[in-house]
Amino acid sequence: MSSEQNSTTPNGAHQNPQARRLPDFLLSVNLKYVKLGYHYLVSHLLTLCLVPLIAVTILEASRLDPDDIHQLWLNLQYNLVSVIVFSTLLVFASTVYILTRARPVYLLDYSCYRPPAHLKVESHWFMERYRLSGVFEKSSLEFQRKVLERSGLGEETCVPKSMHSIPPTATMAEAREEAEQVMFGALDNLFANTNVKPKDIGILVVNCSCFNPTPSLSAMIINKYKLRGNIKSFNLGGMGCSAGVIAIDLAKDMLQAHRNTYAVVVSTENITQNGYFGNKKSMLIPNCLFRIGAAAVLLSNKSSDRRRAKYKLLHVVRTHCGADDKAFRCVYQEQDELGKTGVSLSKxxxxxxxxxxxxxxTTLGPLVLPISEQFQFLLTLIAKKLFNAKIKPYIPDFKLAFEHFCIHAGGRAVIDELEKNLQLLPEHVEASRMTLHRFGNTSSSSIWYELAYIEAKGRMRKGNRVWQIAFGSGFKCNSAVWQALKNAKPSANGPWEECINKYPVQNI
Structure with missing residues (x-):
């Protein structure tokens, strides 16, 4: 019997394999719509209860006699003092609320640095340069080759000019040149696209984990663009790949304290002096993952900027696990036995x-999840605590809270783990996988390359919510939530402008 023929059951009846799978498919579809119905019912429960109440009130009011209405008006006149006092308190409370409420923070635009083609590094070229350097043992070279094969990086990622030399020229001058190249490249494009003058910038926040020269990177930007003397500038170092969200949080706080101004956040990493040329395996992995990149973000607290802004910042949630020794040392810059410096990654x-x-x-969920998911999570938690039931903790469906996910492109394992733990679909992690493939791990700027990918694909619609999530040494997990104020289109000279039609790449 050919493979295309129907299979035979023990009693001799023929059964189509597709027919066997059909009930399972229908069951999954039915469960999906049951969950959506439950979500809609619980989320709109208050509205569904209020509509009949309002209808009854209107009906009863329509039955009132004119004499009853006149009597009501007379009662109000006799209580004029009470009405005036109540109105005064209402106006006072409204004024206090308006003056003390958090000012909205708008994202006008952002720009990601796009490296030139001559900095491209293919896998075979990468390994050949490392072999010719004469530093690595055969087992170390083989280990790095395997990491590269499984990393999810493509053949168009880029490294700085210094790493194209044999051996690499890891000097301070080369590191400064890399920093200027990526930061100024992103900022030049940002200022060109927004028509905002550098002199109008009131707040500057720069984050770079492993390269902190004197004068600082923020001072380099101030000198280059001749920013004003009273600018509030900050330089964040040693905070890992999640520092981009920390920089956004700091800029947000500063925009709450200073009215009618702009803030620029620059997120980057410098790898010229941070390659590891030793043979300790836990310190070799960063060599294979990190690549050149930077992002510059323009924020505003001006109400007049809402109509031209792309996004509004809704929430920033930061979690620090540094009190735990294992968490503190799991990403650790140190020297090996031979004095070679690198970043060690714990198993x-x-x-x-x-x-x-x-x-x-746990902190973010109540801020963003619909009441239906919070209610279900609470019921599971109560059942587990009260009845000591062997119930798996309920994982909220964050797909009901966000339309788009920007997961830090730290490596294929990071993306796989979050896809599994958050029960996401392949399309939700597509931007992260493609960013890792095209640009590699660009550290704190990777979440902006991912957002640019979503825009380049034309998927960002007005009202969509975006979750940017990043991990960093210390150990930290930080989240930023944005809402699109328009159908966001990619800005001119974006990082995906010349290659978006090639993506998504399959089987990576």
Missing amino acids: DLMAIAGEALKANI
Whole structure:
């Protein structure tokens, strides 16, 4: 019997395999719509209860006699003092609320640095340069080759000019040149696209984990663009790949304190002096993942900027697990036995990242999840506590809270783990996977390359919510939530402008 023929059951009846799978498919579809119906019912329960109440009130009011209405008006006149006092308190409370409420923070635009083609590094070229350097043992070269094969990086990622030399020229001058190249490249494009003058910038926040020269990177930007003398400038170092969200949080706080101004956030990492040229395996992995990149973000607290802004910042949630020794040391810059400096990654990294994620979404969940998911989570928690039932903790469906996810492109394992733990679909992690493939791990700027990917694909619609989530040394898990104020289109000279039609790439 050919493979296309129907199979035979023990009693001799023929059964189509597709027919066997059909009930399972219908069941999954039915469960999907049951969950959507439950979500809609619970989320709109208050509205569904108020509509009949309002209808009854209107009906009863329509039955009132003119004499009753006149009597009501007379009662109000006799209580004029009470009405005036109540109105005064209402106006006072409204004024206090308006003056003390948090000012909205708008994202006008952002720009991601796009490296030139001559900085491209293919895998075979990468390994050949490392072999010719004469530094690595054969086992170390083989280990890095395997990491590269499984990393999810493509053949168009870029490294700085210094790493194209044999051996690499890891000098301070080369590191400064890399920093200027990526930061100024992103900022030039940002200012060109927004027509905002550098002199109008009142707040500057720069984050770079491993390169902190004197004068600082923020001072380099102030000198280049001749920013004003009373600018509030900050330089964040040593805070890992999640520092981009920390920089946004700091800029947000500063925009709450200073009226009618702009803030620029620059997120980057410098790898010229941070390659590891030793043979300790836990310190070799960053060599294979990190690539050149930067992002510059323009924020505003001016109400007049709402109509031209792309996004509004809704929430920033930061979680720090540094009190735990294992978490503190899981991403650790140190020297090996021979004095070679590098960043060591613990074997417990993914487990620690998972715990940090749980802590972060415990705070974030009540802020963003619909009441239906919160209610279901609460019921599961109560059942587990009261009845000591062997019930798995309910994982909220964050797909009901967000339309788009920008997961830090730290590596294929990071993306896989979050896709699994948050029960996301392949399209939800597409931007992260494609960013890792095209640009590699650009550290704190990777979440902006991912947002640019979503825009370049034309998927960002007005009202859509975006969750940016990043992990960093310390150990930290940080989240930023944005809402699109328009159908966001990619800005001119974006990082995906010349290659978006090639993506998504399959089987990576």
